[in-house]
Amino acid sequence: AEPVLGTSLFRQCRPVALQKNKTEDCCLPEPEREPILFKFEERKKMLVRRPAHELANDVEYVNKYNLAYKRMKELPRDDPRGFLRQWHVHCAFCVEAFLSRYLNGTPTPYPLQLHYSWTFLPWHRMMLYYHERILGSLINDPEFTLPFWNWDNQLDAGAAQMPQMFVPYNPPNPAIDNFYLYAGAIRDQNHYPPRVMTLNFKPLEDKAGIIPTPEETRDANLCMVWNMVVNKVSAQEYLGVKYNTSADFSAVSHPNASAESGGSEILHNTAHEWVGNLNNPAFPDNEDMGVFTYSGRDPLFYSHHGNVDRLWDVWQTLPDGVTVDGTRTRKEFDDVDFLETEFTFFDENKDMVRVKVKDTLSNAKLGIMYQDMSEADSLWINHKP
């Protein structure tokens, strides 16, 4: 069997390359103490993440969330809980900054890249888990939950727009302060509300500058989600291929990305591109959301990934499928290389925690659930393309 990824990464980190010979140093501070091992926490009740579009006018929630980001942004540069370091976590693990090791200690030939393979969903789930705990601890609310951007929802007006709480209120709502949920984030402002996101919008908008009608958008979105979630039955189709330690992901445009990514990741790319600045010469790296290096600098990123994570839960409940090659079963990988793969995150106490993929496979075990959206989900689940 192929060895699995290791974790002793932090002393071997390098700046990552961008367009125009620019680099970005996303290397993380050294942990102050020995890394600790992940443990499931006994929780008295499940934490429920709610959809951003339903929270837009929840004054208490939005103000509290804003305050958490304010405090996160004010932490000193070397505090791993600080906003800078939170986006560096994503940048470092996802843009080939770290050299990685097999669990037996031997270095892997190429640096770590957590997209384009079966590591995509587990890693981002735990990124959210710790990001949320840090935000909660900064406002002394252990029950704080991140909102999710419910962009697949074609039932509720506003769900598939950039969520109101992440953009300036218009007209302003004097009771709500959401400054830290958008300040400094670089986005394509042509895609601000009331524009509804068309998943897979690029062919239309890029080639012809055409803005699809609401009906076209709705149909395109239901088709896209059906195709990328319902129609991806095996774990490989949905999560992505086995991590290939001998692939050089840092090649400028990774040639096999679409063959290796699972449906979950292909679907998720569209919202990144919708929010980021594509085709804007002032932002050659498609900042912020249009490039993995800078995505974590936009607070909306974490909400976007909330929905990606939620859809994994939904995918697990969908029925098996049959194709010409036989029956495919909707169950997770049981490959030991997958289960034993290990990542590290900083927690709310600034401890570095070592987490194995096998501990990430159930949100219920992590004490987290998503508000039931089954009415909206059923539109794409039952969509016949």
Ligand code: C2O
């Ligand atoms: Cu690590 Cu949505 O990307």
